[in-house]
Amino acid sequence: MAPQTRGMSFPKVLIERESDTEESSSEEEEVEEDEDEGENDVGEESNEEHVEEKDEPSTSTKSRRKPITISLKKVCKVCKKPGHEAGFRGATYIDCPMKPCFLCKMPGHTTMSCPHRVATEFGVAPAPCKTVRSTLQYVFERQIRCQISAIRPAFVIPNKVDCAVIRYHSRRITCLEFHPTRNNILLSGDKKGQLGVWDYEKAYEKTVYGNIHDCILNNMKFNPLNDGTVYGASSDGTASCTDLETGISSTLVNLNPNGWQGPNSWRMLYGLDMNYEKGILLAADNFGLLYMVDARSNNVIGKPVLIHKKGSKVTGLNCHPLQPDLLLSCGNDHFARIWDMRRLEAGSSIYDLPHKRVVNSAYFSPHSGSKILTTSQDNRLRVWDSIFGNLDTPSREIVHSHDFNRHLTPFRAEWDPKDVSESLVVVGRYISENYNGVALHPIDFIDVKTGQLVAEVMDPNITTISPVNKLHPRDDVLASGSSRSIFIWKPMDDSELKPQRDESRILQCGNGGKGRKGKFEDDDDDDFDNDPYGSKSSKTKKRHLKSKRKC
DNA sequence: ATGCAATGAGCCC
DNA sequence: TGGGCTCCCTTGCA
Numbered sequence: 309m310a311p312q313t314r315g316m317s318f319p320k321v322l323i324e325r326e327s328d329t330e331e332s333s334s335e336e337e338e339v340e341e342d343e344d345e346g347e348n349d350v351g352e353e354s355n356e357e358h359v360e361e362k363d364e365p366s367t368s369t370k371s372r373r374k375p376i377t378i379s380l381k382k383v384c385k386v387c388k389k390p391g392h393e394a395g396f397r398g399a400t401y402i403d404c405p406m407k408p409c410f411l412c413k414m415p416g417h418t419t420m421s422c423p424h425r426v427a428t429e430f431g432v433a434p435a436p437c438k439t440v441r442s443t444l445q446y447v448f449e450r451q452i453r454c455q456i457s458a459i460r461p462a463f464v465i466p467n468k469v470d471c472a473v474i475r476y477h478s479r480r481i482t483c484l485e486f487h488p489t490r491n492n493i494l495l496s497g498d499k500k501g502q503l504g505v506w507d508y509e510k511a512y513e514k515t516v517y518g519n520i521h522d523c524i525l526n527n528m529k530f531n532p533l534n535d536g537t538v539y540g541a542s543s544d545g546t547a548s549c550t551d552l553e554t555g556i557s558s559t560l561v562n563l564n565p566n567g568w569q570g571p572n573s574w575r576m577l578y579g580l581d582m583n584y585e586k587g588i589l590l591a592a593d594n595f596g597l598l599y600m601v602d603a604r605s606n607n608v609i610g611k612p613v614l615i616h617k618k619g620s621k622v623t624g625l626n627c628h629p630l631q632p633d634l635l636l637s638c639g640n641d642h643f644a645r646i647w648d649m650r651r652l653e654a655g656s657s658i659y660d661l662p663h664k665r666v667v668n669s670a671y672f673s674p675h676s677g678s679k680i681l682t683t684s685q686d687n688r689l690r691v692w693d694s695i696f697g698n699l700d701t702p703s704r705e706i707v708h709s710h711d712f713n714r715h716l717t718p719f720r721a722e723w724d725p726k727d728v729s730e731s732l733v734v735v736g737r738y739i740s741e742n743y744n745g746v747a748l749h750p751i752d753f754i755d756v757k758t759g760q761l762v763a764e765v766m767d768p769n770i771t772t773i774s775p776v777n778k779l780h781p782r783d784d785v786l787a788s789g790s791s792r793s794i795f796i797w798k799p800m801d802d803s804e805l806k807p808q809r810d811e812s813r814i815l816q817c818g819n820g821g822k823g824r825k826g827k828f829e830d831d832d833d834d835d836f837d838n839d840p841y842g843s844k845s846s847k848t849k850k851r852h853l854k855s856k857r858k859c
Numbered sequence: 860a861t862g863c864a865a866t867g868a869g870c871c872c
Numbered sequence: 873t874g875g876g877c878t879c880c881c882t883t884g885c886a
Contacts, residue, residue, distance in 0.1 A: 386880055394880070401881045410880060419881090480883080572874090619873095621867095640868080666868075685868085714867040715882045739881055747881075773882070791883065 399747035401740060411739060412707045413687060419739060424707040463724075463732050465753055465763040466779075466786040466797035469770070471511050471813035474793045476504055481789030482717045484778040485528040487552075488535050491780075494787050495552075496794055497525030499717075501542055505552055508787075508796045511815055517555035520548050527580035527624075529589070531603060539589055541580035547591045547601065560601045561608060563593060579625035579639075583649065585632030592622030592637065598652070614654035617641035623718070624669045628677040634658075634695075636680065638667035644682050646695065659699050661692065666712065669720035673730035681733060681756065683721045685712040689735065691756045706759045708752065709739040710775070717775045717789070721754075725781045731757040734786065736774040737764070749773040751788055751797075765797060 386394040386404035394404035403410055403418035410419045419425060479499035487493035496504035501521030507513040521542035529539045531549070540548045545563035550556070563575035577599075579592035588609065589601040596619060597612035616622050616639035628634035635652075638644040644667050645657040661670075665685035672695075673679035680692040682702075687710060693703035710719035721735035733754045740747035743766065750764035751774050765786075776789035786797040 396881075404880070407880065709881090711880085712868065713882065714879090715865070718867095749881085 396747065399740070399742040399745050401747070410711070411687060411709050463727070463753065463755070463762050464784045464799050465765065466784055466799050467763060467765045468798060468800040469767045469814075470785075470796045470798040471508055471815075472793060472795045473506065473511070473514060473815045473817055475817040476506070476514070476794050476815075477502060477516070477792045480715075480717055480791050481776050481794065482524055482526060483528050484776055484787050484789050484794070485530065485538070486778060486780050486787065488530045488532065488781070490535075491783060493552075494778075494794070494796070495528055495538060496789060497528055497540065498792070499524050501525050501544060503528075503538075503540065503550060503555075504794075506794065511813055514815075515555070517550065517557075520550055520555070520557040521546065524576075526576075526578045529580050529582045531582060531589075532584050533587075533603065539580060539582065541577035541591045543576035543578075545575045545577060545593070547577055547580070547589065547599070549606070558606065560589065560606050561591060561599055563599075576621075579622045579637060581625040581627045581635075583627045583632055583635075586649065590625050590627070590635070592616075592625055592639075594621040596620050596622060596639065596641070598622065598625070598637070613652050615639075615645060615647065615652075615657070616643065623667060624671075624720075626671050628672050629674055630677050634672075634677070636670050636672055638670035638682060640666045642666060642684075644670035644680070646680075646699075661690075661699060661702070663690070664688075668710075668718040669722075671723060674723045674725045675728060675730055679730055679756075681721055681723060683710060683719055683735065685710075685718075687711060689721050689733070689754070689756065704756060704759055706754060706756065708735060708754070709737050710735060711738045713738070716773060719775045722777060722779065724779045726779070726784075729757070731755050732762065734777045734779055736777055736788070738773060738775075743768065746771065751777055751786070767795070770795065 382393050383390050384392050384394050384404050384406070387406040389406060392405055394402055396402075401419070403420060405418055408415045409417055409422045411422045412424045477496065477498035477500070479502075481496055481498050483497040485495045487495065492507050492509040494504075494506050494508055496506065498504070500518075501523050503517045503520055503525060505515045505517070521540065522544040524543035525540050526543060527541045531537055531539060536553060537549050537551050539560075540550060542548065545561075546559050547561040548557045549560055561577070563577065568574065576594045577591045578594065579590070579598075581590050582588070582603065583590060587603045589603050590598060591601070592598045592615065593612075596614050596616040598615045599612050600609040601607065602609055615637050621640040622637055623640060624636075624638045626636040628636070633649045635647040635649055636644060637647065642663045642665060644661040644663065646659040646661075647657050661680070661682065663682065663684040663686065668683045668685060670680060670682040673681070678694050678696065680690075680695060682690045684690065687707060689704075689706040689708050689710075690702040691704045691706070692699055708721075710721070712718065716738075719736055719738070721733050723730065724732040724734065733756050734751060735754065736751050737749050740749050746768055748766040748768065748771060750766040752761055753763040753765070754760070755762050770790055770793075772791040772793075774788040774790035774795070778787045779785070780787070784799050788795045788797065
């Protein structure tokens, strides 16, 4: 039997549409026409449904000449057509059949019947047969890759929440970074520009610095010369260097020295990486430009270089782990590009890797740097197996649900830095599955060698999507950011999975707001008061938000 | 329980 | 090229 779906009562739906002010007049007419057509030519499906006519309440009919026809027929909220309805039935989402599959984007079937839904290896496009190999690639294959395969260990999956901070940040989490030397320190950035520093082994030792950036902290990177400081790139147009002990920050780059001059000129920094060999911090903005900063003097080097389409966002930067002259970038122009740092100028990329949509992230594999992994908004992970080989087409395309949603931090598939075989990848999943009556969004572990889903981890209490995930560089630990909360996952045997989690390791933070979903909320906070909105009136909050609108 | 708003990318003209 | 409109599984708050 179908569980109750919220908002299903007919009159409410209809009244809601009636009360849509400006749009309603034209839309209603359209709906009316559609329905009339539907009545005439599709009577077969909706024959039990009734079309009723109802006069508008007298108060609002003055401006309308004729009575408004209101259908009580069920209408799909996606395509506005009768005969079916998209949306949740309990914890199961029913697709609109008129739209392409929400997962693989192909027409003709829905997500429920999509072959990629069950087994991700269906999405693997076989690598093209490469008949030509460079000498370098041959040596690599013979001397390195074969060893890697031989010593490849079983994957260790952090599958149980060990500790968490609920409502740690006052806005959604946008990036996570483990401290390079202090094992239990996790840094987190949020949409408001705040920086969290948390020792998750001493769960209560956490700080949030709120005065570093004015809006979205898009990326963070450590300086290996001084791991007491961290770099940040923000949508406020600045790149920062922050002391983790004091929270004191210096601005390395400010792209908006004259302040807010309108949305067309406001510059934001997204991509960020550190070239350790050259001692250069790299940052890129929403106009396609790359900036370089000398990490010793903190001075900007040279002029910015156009590395992606003029006026388009550069979403990510990644330096090669072994070859300091190689840089990987990706952006909203649907490309990931490989660059030679010695010859950085507009149009001089070594290779352009085309995608069908925006590329959220592009990373070299963490050890050899011979592979490239990209996450694109076309719901595909792409892997190029060898940067020495044919880069014309990706070796694999893995269909995976990580759609764009303006209210979610963009998904980024990340390599497991501990996996010497360079095949394990973690990425959050957008679409939910019905797990015992609860819609959950798992975090997926994928073997990109085969395209197979190795593991999907979830917790019945985490009902929000987890787009931000980071695997620890040394420990078997996963940190995930879901909405405003952070979760630390560790591996557990099946037997250990059965007992209830130790709730004492779940910290409650924030202003205690009650979400529509989520079960961590209770009333016994607050050990944590970094949220300046907590004590403000909603009017004050709205005013404050308006002032940040540019971000 | 439900309405609403925040606000990014794509597409059309 | 840029403005305006639309939008499919969000989330938190009023």
